[in-house]
Amino acid sequence: MTVRVGINGYGTIGKRVACAVKAQDDMEIVGVTKTRPSYEARLAEMEKFPLYTASEDQISSFEKEGIATKGSLKDLLKEADIIVDCTPGGVGEHYRKMYEEAGVKAIFQGGEDHGLAGISFNAYANYSEAWGADFARVVSCNTTGLVRTLFPIDHAYGIESVAATIVRRGADPADIKGSALNAIEPSLKLPTHHGPDVQTIMPWLNITTMVVKVPTTLMHVHCITINLKKQAKEQDILGVWDSAPRVRFVNGKYGIKNTAQIMEYAKDLDRRRGDFMEIAVWQDGIKVRGNTLFYYQAVHQESDVVPENIDCIRSMMRLESDGMKSIQKTNSSLGISK
Numbered sequence: 629m630t631v632r633v634g635i636n637g638y639g640t641i642g643k644r645v646a647c648a649v650k651a652q653d654d655m656e657i658v659g660v661t662k663t664r665p666s667y668e669a670r671l672a673e674m675e676k677f678p679l680y681t682a683s684e685d686q687i688s689s690f691e692k693e694g695i696a697t698k699g700s701l702k703d704l705l706k707e708a709d710i711i712v713d714c715t716p717g718g719v720g721e722h723y724r725k726m727y728e729e730a731g732v733k734a735i736f737q738g739g740e741d742h743g744l745a746g747i748s749f750n751a752y753a754n755y756s757e758a759w760g761a762d763f764a765r766v767v768s769c770n771t772t773g774l775v776r777t778l779f780p781i782d783h784a785y786g787i788e789s790v791a792a793t794i795v796r797r798g799a800d801p802a803d804i805k806g807s808a809l810n811a812i813e814p815s816l817k818l819p820t821h822h823g824p825d826v827q828t829i830m831p832w833l834n835i836t837t838m839v840v841k842v843p844t845t846l847m848h849v850h851c852i853t854i855n856l857k858k859q860a861k862e863q864d865i866l867g868v869w870d871s872a873p874r875v876r877f878v879n880g881k882y883g884i885k886n887t888a889q890i891m892e893y894a895k896d897l898d899r900r901r902g903d904f905m906e907i908a909v910w911q912d913g914i915k916v917r918g919n920t921l922f923y924y925q926a927v928h929q930e931s932d933v934v935p936e937n938i939d940c941i942r943s944m945m946r947l948e949s950d951g952m953k954s955i956q957k958t959n960s961s962l963g964i965s966k
């Protein structure tokens with residue numbers, strides 16, 4: 629069975645998920661939507677993705693620019709088994725009813741609230757929770773990053789509590805508005821929503837988070853302190869992450885001391901768009917004192933959620949019952965080593 633996937637919102641996340649779907653042999657893209665005849669609409673044409681507008685009244689603006697569409701989202705819903713909704717945060721909720729009425733499953737992104745789908749998803753932590761579901765939400769880039777390293781540590785050693793500080797990129801690289809150019813801005817409402825968001829997947833976890841926004845576009849950095857239930861050495865912790873999927877070590881000793889160098893590494897690895905879908909953990913930036921573990925990790929905000937969307941499709945469409953098999957299939961198709 630080849631699952632027919634539609635993308636609503638062919639932007640930063642949408643275009644990446646579409647390309648990732650194209651790389652799979654058990655699913656295909658049957659259409660993507662754009663609101664305006666922008667360069668991304670032309671890119672969708674180049675990728676041979678059938679192009680739809682979000683609403684009917686937008687079709688004429690595409691015609692004026694000589695860009696052919698196959699109709700609007702309403703028409704795409706007749707072709708798709710599942711929609712990956714990649715519209716801006718808060719917009720997806722307006723589409724839920726439309727998907728439901730069309731009998732089409734949907735995946736929302738981290739900008740939507742957990743309650744919209746009722747299931748928040750991370751492939752390693754709760755693949756089976758989305759099995760056959762009509763709606764699910766792939767959690768945000770930061771939550772994905774936190775769950776990727778916390779879940780395996782909790783499994784191996786038990787976590788008493790976590791305190792994480794997220795140093796957040798001010799905007800995505802192509803954005804023309806975002807954070808202040810020359811300022812560091814703390815989130816004053818504490819603790820921030822990221823802890824409760826991790827709890828949508830790991831409800832038992834005692835976690836609090838703080839955030840500062842900084843004027844960079846290259847990744848988020850997390851500074852994480854964990855109180856462990858069982859004692860462990862640094863090498864034990866690294867061993868756990870070494871066998872966890874989508875966690876990749878970087879090393880200051882070998883010249884990767886910052887996020888710009890991780891992004892350069894991604895280009896050197898020939899990753900499409902220079903994406904780095906794994907969570908980068910500094911192998912030489914980890915310390916254990918007593919039962920307290922300290923470490924740093926970096927999150928490529930534009931791409932870490934992409935493989936999660938692919939696995940979420942497999943679980944919701946009942947394509948593969950073994951989550952690890954789905955993860956491995958997705959990884960090998962996208963050039964992720966583990």
Ligand code: NAD
Nearest residue numbers: 637638639640641682714715716717737738739769929930
């Ligand atoms: P984006 O602005 O880059 O892309 C959104 C796309 O949706 C654009 O193509 C836009 O034209 C289109 N769109 C706007 N309004 C629409 C509407 N009413 N109907 C249909 N399409 C519409 O946004 P993004 O960064 O890709 O974010 C999408 C979702 O992914 C959000 O929930 C966001 O929180 C989440 N997310 C973003 C990032 C990130 O860093 N960019 C990381 C993880 C998750």
